[in-house]
Amino acid sequence: MAEPDRRPPTHDAAPVKAPVESRQGVTGQRVRYVLGIGITLVVIAFAIIYIIGMMG
DSSP, rough: OOOOOSHHHOSSOOOOOOOOHHOOOOOHHHHHHHHHHHHHHHHHHHHHHHHHHOOO
8 A cells, every 4th residue: 555645735936035025134233243253252262272272
């Protein structure tokens, strides 16, 4: 006996939305600052760890 097809139905065309309509939230300038500062601090932390590791 064959098993029934349990796959979800396929749709012919996906809904098309403009980028503004499809965005879930607002991205402001603070997001860029937080990202930039966070990446900078991580790079500095890795540099310090590397320098301490080379000394020991």
